[in-house]
Amino acid sequence: MSILDQVNVDSLVELVQTGNEVGRIFSIDYESALVLTNDLWKRKVNGVPQNAFLIATNIIPEKYSSQEEFDKEIILLRVIGSCKLPQDDDNIRTKLDSIQDSTSFDGNSTSNFDKLTQNMLQFSGLQCRVLGTFYMKNQELQLGSDIENFSASLTQKVYLPKGSALKTIVNYVDPIRKNKSKADFKALGIETEVNPFKIGTVRYTSSDRLQRSEKNDLVPVEIQPSDFLARRTAVLGMTRTGKSNMVKQTVSVVKDISDKSNLPIGQLIFDINGEYANANNQDKGSISDIFRGDCVRYRMMKAEGFESLLINFYEQLSDGFQIIFDTINEEKISIAQDIKTFINGMSFDKPEDIHLQKRYNVMIAIYKCLLYKAGFETPYNTKIYLDANKNIKEIVGKDIPQTIKDVLEWFVTLRNNAENLANEASRTNKDGIKFQWFQMLPSSTKGKYWLDDVSISMLNMIVGKNSSGTPFYGYKSLISSKEYHTAERSSDVKEEIYNHLVNGKIVILDMSVGNANLREKISKDLAKYIFNASMSTFTNAQTPPNIMIYIEEAHNLIGKSMALTDTWPRLAKEGAKYKIGLVYATQEVSSVHPNILANTENWFVTHLNSEKEINELSKFYDFSDFSKSLIRAQDVGFARVKTLSSSYVIPVQIDKFDPNQWIK
Ligand SMILES: Nc1ncnc2c1ncn2[C@@H]1O[C@H](COP(=O)(O)OP(=O)(O)OP(=O)(O)O)[C@@H](O)[C@H]1O
Numbered sequence: 001m002s003i004l005d006q007v008n009v010d011s012l013v014e015l016v017q018t019g020n021e022v023g024r025i026f027s028i029d030y031e032s033a034l035v036l037t038n039d040l041w042k043r044k045v046n047g048v049p050q051n052a053f054l055i056a057t058n059i060i061p062e063k064y065s066s067q068e069e070f071d072k073e074i075i076l077l078r079v080i081g082s083c084k085l086p087q088d089d090d091n092i093r094t095k096l097d098s099i100q101d102s103t104s105f106d107g108n109s110t111s112n113f114d115k116l117t118q119n120m121l122q123f124s125g126l127q128c129r130v131l132g133t134f135y136m137k138n139q140e141l142q143l144g145s146d147i148e149n150f151s152a153s154l155t156q157k158v159y160l161p162k163g164s165a166l167k168t169i170v171n172y173v174d175p176i177r178k179n180k181s182k183a184d185f186k187a188l189g190i191e192t193e194v195n196p197f198k199i200g201t202v203r204y205t206s207s208d209r210l211q212r213s214e215k216n217d218l219v220p221v222e223i224q225p226s227d228f229l230a231r232r233t234a235v236l237g238m239t240r241t242g243k244s245n246m247v248k249q250t251v252s253v254v255k256d257i258s259d260k261s262n263l264p265i266g267q268l269i270f271d272i273n274g275e276y277a278n279a280n281n282q283d284k285g286s287i288s289d290i291f292r293g294d295c296v297r298y299r300m301m302k303a304e305g306f307e308s309l310l311i312n313f314y315e316q317l318s319d320g321f322q323i324i325f326d327t328i329n330e331e332k333i334s335i336a337q338d339i340k341t342f343i344n345g346m347s348f349d350k351p352e353d354i355h356l357q358k359r360y361n362v363m364i365a366i367y368k369c370l371l372y373k374a375g376f377e378t379p380y381n382t383k384i385y386l387d388a389n390k391n392i393k394e395i396v397g398k399d400i401p402q403t404i405k406d407v408l409e410w411f412v413t414l415r416n417n418a419e420n421l422a423n424e425a426s427r428t429n430k431d432g433i434k435f436q437w438f439q440m441l442p443s444s445t446k447g448k449y450w451l452d453d454v455s456i457s458m459l460n461m462i463v464g465k466n467s468s469g470t471p472f473y474g475y476k477s478l479i480s481s482k483e484y485h486t487a488e489r490s491s492d493v494k495e496e497i498y499n500h501l502v503n504g505k506i507v508i509l510d511m512s513v514g515n516a517n518l519r520e521k522i523s524k525d526l527a528k529y530i531f532n533a534s535m536s537t538f539t540n541a542q543t544p545p546n547i548m549i550y551i552e553e554a555h556n557l558i559g560k561s562m563a564l565t566d567t568w569p570r571l572a573k574e575g576a577k578y579k580i581g582l583v584y585a586t587q588e589v590s591s592v593h594p595n596i597l598a599n600t601e602n603w604f605v606t607h608l609n610s611e612k613e614i615n616e617l618s619k620f621y622d623f624s625d626f627s628k629s630l631i632r633a634q635d636v637g638f639a640r641v642k643t644l645s646s647s648y649v650i651p652v653q654i655d656k657f658d659p660n661q662w663i664k
């Protein structure tokens with residue numbers, strides 16, 4: 001046997017720590033096993049906590065090389081409860097008798113079991129789930145997720161793995177998966193070796209006096225960074241149990257991979273509470289502090305150190321109009337006909353026909369004047385270039401000026417003068433025909449009015465009266481959209497953010513300030529933009545950039561009532577194809593779209609407080625083993641973790657995020 005074989009063979013034998021024997025299997029089938037243990041053994045290993053890993057095997061380390069091949073395997077078990085032994089009822093009777101006999105009236109009691117009885121009484125049973133089988137193949141340690149056989153003769157001894165053995169068990173990644181993740185990384189453009197990352201240490205139960213008393217007892221749990229890129233990760237748990245802590249950890253790990261492999265990975269954080277963008281008293285060092293040079297922060301309003309998320313209504317015409325459209329519709333007041341015509345008829349698609357283009361230009365000019373009238377800030381000397389035929393200009397009595405303020409005035413004069421002409425014409429018309437003001441404007445080519453319906457309605461809105469002269473709310477209906485506007489932006493914020501992501505920046509959208517509706521809208525628009533941009537890169541046979549997106553309160557964005565064709569659900573479901581990874585945090589597992597849960601590769605679950613949430617979670621992997629513990633243990637950072645690379649759920653105490661670890 002070569003040295004190499006020896007080393008690898010040892011990795012199976014090394015799992016067997018003879019000093020940690022805790023019992024014998026006394027019943028086993030393909031799914032579960034019952035283990036006989038006793039107080040003495042349990043004491044020797046510092047107790048067997050619920051959910052602890054156990055291993056059962058016939059391997060005798062000293063005799064391994066001479067043992068039969070058949071026996072060279074280790075069954076991995078998880079303690080899920082206790083079980084009754086046949087003699088339990090008799091034992092209880094004996095114990096009761098003994099306690100009653102030995103209790104005197106003065107309250108002093110003495111134990112009076114003989115050695116043999118004591119020995120009999122101390123046995124108890126553990127109920128375990130079969131998680132899989134470790135064995136050697138091709139000189140590598142393998143793990144099958146079931147057992148191939150079970151022996152009724154029950155010779156297997158059971159051990160509580162600790163230290164290095166436990167470390168192997170909780171960090172086990174099978175060789176095929178390991179190679180696959182290397183290939184996945186390569187496909188993403190990462191050629192360098194990326195090491196696993198420690199996220200915490202094994203923790204079985206909330207009370208951890210015995211199992212984690214010494215530093216040596218703390219067994220590190222590592223995750224494979226390749227599990228996260230272009231995948232979905234759920235961070236679930238009640239408030240203040242460490243979800244954001246986990247997100248910070250992930251952002252930093254991804255940043256690290258990006259730096260080390262020299263591959264830009266853009267990260268976008270929708271920061272609802274402002275905790276990633278700003279330092280707070282509790283947790284020193286926000287993500288933006290740590291990665292200062294590679295981080296861009298956005299806010300809904302102007303602030304030092306932040307870019308603005310607001311849009312310029314004069315520049316991003318259709319985005320701005322969409323907000324006006326939504327706000328007017330949301331206000332649910334009865335809407336005047338002109339406003340209806342305006343919001344339903346407005347279109348920013350420039351027509352191809354040269355004549356129609358002229359009308360389009362007029363419409364856009366009037367739209368900008370309407371914004372200006374409603375108080376949408378823009379520099380006074382903002383120019384509008386527009387032309388009209390001589391007859392139109394004659395009605396106003398002057399040429400079309402250029403600054404927006406003057407153009408507005410020119411249009412108002414045009415409308416007023418035309419109204420006067422219409423009144424005059426109606427008054428003097430013999431047949432009693434009533435004329436409306438726009439009919440007084442010389443018609444353009446093809447016999448159409450110079451203004452189309454939308455332009456007419458907008459001019460009515462500007463002056464606050466309809467074509468029959470009845471006053472109405474008019475331009476004031478735009479005022480509530482004004483808070484979404486900034487005069488300072490000249491490019492599309494979505495495109496700007498996407499470019500940052502392409503360049504591997506961490507972009508934090510600080511949503512803690514500003515209007516809630518806008519927050520939702522901007523988030524959605526941005527998600528849609530990113531999805532579409534990456535998708536079109538992909539469909540043009542190019543490689544989309546690597547992007548990670550982090551969302552909190554995710555049930556609001558990927559809720560179960562949503563259609564899978566909606567922006568967020570679509571991004572969650574299909575984003576991976578276009579190299580968009582999603583990390584979503586929520587405390588409401590049951591409210592998340594089931595289809596997205598089903599497509600989630602990584603899970604970090606801390607305390608959940610209701611049966612409803614637990615039941616939902618229990619449908620996935622072996623989380624049902626932790627139902628009781630998840631509802632009971634409220635400890636911060638005590639998570640049950642299932643990653644793509646691991647074959648079963650591992651209970652972990654997550655490390656507190658340490659800014660110093662990342663500051664360069
Ligand atoms: N693993 C951990 N170890 C120690 N402290 C932690 C750990 N995780 C989080 N904390 C601390 O607990 C507090 C709450 O954590 P965090 O903000 O991550 O929780 P959360 O689940 O995101 O809460 P919320 O629902 O309010 O967003 C923070 O002060 C944080 O520093």
Ligand SMILES: [Mg+2]
Binds near residue numbers: 243244245552
């Ligand atoms: Mg949080």
